[in-house]
Amino acid sequence: MTPKRCDVLVIGSGMGGLCAAALLSQAGYHTLVAERLPRIGGRCSTIEYKGFKCAAGAIGPEMGGLLEETFRQVGAEFDVRPAGPPSYLINGKICEVPPKGGFRKLFAAATSDEAELERVMGAISGALSWMEPSRTTSLREWLLQYTQNESILSIFQAMVSATTMLNASELPAREYFLFLKKLRGYRGFGFCPQGSIALPRALAAVIEKHGGAIWTRAPAVQIITNNRIARGAVIKKEGEEIEIHASAVISNCGPGRTVQLVGKQHIDQGYLKELNTDVRAVMLIAIQLATDKPLLDHNYLIVTGARRINALFQPTNVCPEIAPPGKHLLVAGAAPASTAPPLNARAELDLCFQDLRDLLPGFEEHAEVLLTGTFHGQWPAMHAWPGDDMSLKTPIVNLYNVGDGVKSPGMIALPAVAETARLVAEDIKMRLAPAA
16 A cells, blocks of 8 residues: 555545645644545535536535534635525415514414414423423423324425424424524525535635645544544555554544444444444435426425425526526425334335425426436435434544544534534644644
């Protein structure tokens, strides 16, 4: 093997790994990112297909929060156009959500019972201003204490599954209210005119500008440890196994895969038990459609009461560049009946397509299926259910995890990933100096 040296080795080029690498590169650390795929970005990337820029996972990044702050901090271009305010489909009617009083407006569209409305609003106010519910109670169980109105329950199901990617019957009630407190339920998001891959490419440009490197088609074979201290990793590049020596190793491939690369024999038994018993990956379904005319009057629509579909996005309303001239891209998001394995993909997709036929007049005539994605197994929607996350630090000194398997309580999706990168980068900067 040909040995090489860097300050920080990052395994995986998802947004957590790239944010961490950009922050550290800017701070003077010689950083190498090793990615097994031929493209960077992980589940925030783009697949070019039939002239469309299809999302490989993340459809719309959050705006005005931790992710955008990280881009501003490192000087990376954040090329995102606002998607605008959300709309909801409730009992067959469109409900526009105002900047303030959104919950009340939604629930008022689902019930004419003022006492019920005040009961639900009072419970929400108490959970936000005084004490969050128990994490042992699901959001749906918590809500059933205050209402049995399925229209109201379906509003929560749609908004929760569209944002946190868990069903309301699965998401701990405490995690939902922490999410509202920390992220205000998602401040707003947008679409990338060059596809989602524009974001990892912008971070890659920062890394390379500061002397770092990014290798694609370069899978990690083994994380090297000595006396429970990370010393680097073996990376396979162009048929050669290269030993990379590093002061710190950051893994962006999920806590489970990180343990495999280290070897279970080197990991504390308590950590292994926690990983095996407490951590569950989140599953998600996404269907991307080419249409010859817009099938939605909205940029995005949260759908209540459907079999599986929870949201419809039409990014070409905002970014026509991601489709060929005269064509439009429509993306449907869905949560399976259970986000715990196993996934019966055929049955779940059948229900999704039944929903699309019901929701989109002209679907059969004007839509063509481009890609269907079922995010599970080694390519999940998130590596851990909210509240089940592992720690950023591993039992191996100087070996860190970043990404959606090590989220802070209440944090979701790309904002959560950006936060993990910032926390790890700050810890490395406090503990380890870059090589002279």
